[in-house]
Amino acid sequence: MDIPLFDVQAGFGGLQPGKADVFSPGDLLGEMDRVSIDxxxxxxxxxxxxxxxxxxxRLLYEAHRKHPRLLPCPIVVPAGxxxxxxxxxxxxxxIDNGAAAARIRPAVDQWILADWxxxxxxxxxxxxxxxxxxxxxxxxxxxxxxxxxxCPELTIIIAGVEFRSANVLMPxxxxxxxxxxxxxxxxxxxxxxxxxVERFGAERLLFGTGLxxxxxxxxxxxxxxxxxxxxQKWLIGSQNxxxxxxxxxx
Amino acid sequence: xxxxxxxxxxGENLDDLDIVDVHGHLGRYxxxxxxxxxxxxxxxMDRIGVRQVMVSxxxxxxxxxxxxxxxxxxxxxxxxxxxxxxxxxxxxxxEVVRAExxxxxxxxxxxxxxxxxxxxxxxxxxxxxALAIANERRMPVLLHAWGDENSFSQxxxxxxxxxxxxxxxxxxxxxxxQGYVRIAMEVANIYLDTCLSRAPRGLIDQLVAGAGADNVxxxxxxxxxxxxxxxxxxxxxxxxxxxxxxxxxLNARKILSRIVR
Numbered sequence: 411m412d413i414p415l416f417d418v419q420a421g422f423g424g425l426q427p428g429k430a431d432v433f434s435p436g437d438l439l440g441e442m443d444r445v446s447i448d449x450x451x452x453x454x455x456x457x458x459x460x461x462x463x464x465x466x467x468r469l470l471y472e473a474h475r476k477h478p479r480l481l482p483c484p485i486v487v488p489a490g491x492x493x494x495x496x497x498x499x500x501x502x503x504x505i506d507n508g509a510a511a512a513r514i515r516p517a518v519d520q521w522i523l524a525d526w527x528x529x530x531x532x533x534x535x536x537x538x539x540x541x542x543x544x545x546x547x548x549x550x551x552x553x554x555x556x557x558x559x560x561c562p563e564l565t566i567i568i569a570g571v572e573f574r575s576a577n578v579l580m581p582x583x584x585x586x587x588x589x590x591x592x593x594x595x596x597x598x599x600x601x602x603x604x605x606x607v608e609r610f611g612a613e614r615l616l617f618g619t620g621l622x623x624x625x626x627x628x629x630x631x632x633x634x635x636x637x638x639x640x641x642q643k644w645l646i647g648s649q650n651x652x653x654x655x656x657x658x659x660x
Numbered sequence: 661x662x663x664x665x666x667x668x669x670x671g672e673n674l675d676d677l678d679i680v681d682v683h684g685h686l687g688r689y690x691x692x693x694x695x696x697x698x699x700x701x702x703x704x705m706d707r708i709g710v711r712q713v714m715v716s717x718x719x720x721x722x723x724x725x726x727x728x729x730x731x732x733x734x735x736x737x738x739x740x741x742x743x744x745x746x747x748x749x750x751x752x753x754x755e756v757v758r759a760e761x762x763x764x765x766x767x768x769x770x771x772x773x774x775x776x777x778x779x780x781x782x783x784x785x786x787x788x789x790a791l792a793i794a795n796e797r798r799m800p801v802l803l804h805a806w807g808d809e810n811s812f813s814q815x816x817x818x819x820x821x822x823x824x825x826x827x828x829x830x831x832x833x834x835x836x837x838q839g840y841v842r843i844a845m846e847v848a849n850i851y852l853d854t855c856l857s858r859a860p861r862g863l864i865d866q867l868v869a870g871a872g873a874d875n876v877x878x879x880x881x882x883x884x885x886x887x888x889x890x891x892x893x894x895x896x897x898x899x900x901x902x903x904x905x906x907x908x909x910l911n912a913r914k915i916l917s918r919i920v921r
Contacts, residue, residue, distance in 0.1 A: 448661065576691065577691070600695065632892065
């Protein structure tokens with residue numbers, strides 16, 4: 411069975427201190443083609459030198475217009491102060507530009523995951539059914555749990571989870587049914603996919619690579635050699651993400 | 661896509677490649693692993709088509725090494741020719757080290773795994789009896805390394821003092837990939853082991869381009885990490901399929917064939 415792949419954990423275009431080369435959207439598509447990944451939900455990554463949220467998002471939208479296989483995961487920020495459009499407008503802009511999810515990075519963008527700071531933003535995401543992408547480096551699992559408790563109707567995609575984190579990850583997935591896990595770098599747990607599928611169902615897992623930093627074939631072999639059915643691979647490989655995107659209120 | 665990359669993309673069994681994983685583990689450590697059994701490990705090997713895995717016990721980064729060696733020995737006996745054993749040692753006493761190395765080698769272990777986490781340098785005098793046996797038997801010795809010059813310096817010293825061992829440096833390119841390449845180029849009996857959880861894009865290409873495909877071997881660090889994930893690092897690398905075969909099988913076969921039983 412041919413398993414189509416839709417990468418939920420990929421990026422391009424991030425500038426890094428002291429590094430001259432930049433991984434372009436074309437480079438990303440080249441890597442995707444090399445290992446037969448059909449589509450990707452993308453963000454600017456690494457985002458070490460990306461502090462201007464509207465500019466970063468604009469780069470994503472432009473890439474999507476040029477390469478429809480790349481679906482943006484733009485950054486959203488609570489608009490309680492100034493400098494950002496109202497939350498509803500940010501989310502509407504994301505959806506109008508083909509977003510697969512929105513993402514947050516509270517520490518970088520100088521806010522906290524308190525209801526009185528981000529409640530309105532989360533309400534809008536729930537209303538539009540736009541999934542929220544949380545990279546563990548930007549939103550640690552403990553914060554993801556608090557967010558999932560605060561917003562039980564919000565779909566939260568967790569990515570960049572360490573393979574040593576099962577003592578936190580498993581209770582998180584068990585407690586909060588609105589969370590899904592990307593199997594991309596750095597989730598390299600021995601028989602991890604099999605265990606997660608058995609405990610929580612294949613519907614809770616998404617295929618992700620960790621491009622551009624990780625070799626994408628590692629996530630592919632981790633999925634393709636997992637001791638699960640082809641149908642479960644198909645769900646994880648692409649269909650779960652397709653389902654989430656299909657549910658977005660456009 | 662190359663033939664081997666295509667097969668990996670489709671999840672095809674690779675048992676015709678005679679794959680050897682030079683860096684595996686058994687045993688419990690500080691974070692939970694869903695399946696700690698040797699049976700579970702062999703199931704994964706069978707899914708991929710990995711013929712053999714060379715394992716040390718995770719007590720190599722703890723301290724109860726004799727207990728760990730016994731567990732590895734039990735797995736070797738349950739899965740002969742599938743699970744091969746590295747001896748692990750705690751160098752508190754040279755005679756104890758000699759006795760444990762002798763016991764294990766006589767029981768069929770094929771190599772020695774050393775880790776710096778016990779606070780003893782690889783060049784510590786109490787390791788000498790075990791290294792002398794490894795040298796006499798032309799065994800592989802797997803050293804934990806993380807790109808630091810101190811480890812490289814000790815590796816150079818061991819490789820010179822025990823020229824018949826095959827010295828495998830773990831986690832090649834974790835940091836300082838140029839340092840790994842340099843030492844593999846300089847020292848004939850040093851090989852670079854690929855296991856690294858994050859599997860950086862382009863790293864294996866860089867190691868092979870720098871050190872040569874004859875000097876790089878595939879290790880997964882299973883079941884500390886996932887073998888199914890780690891094999892993708894080689895299968896997806898931008899290197900020739902013939903070089904992938906060297907990393908996955910031929911180089912390890914050469915190392916294993918040198919052992920004097």
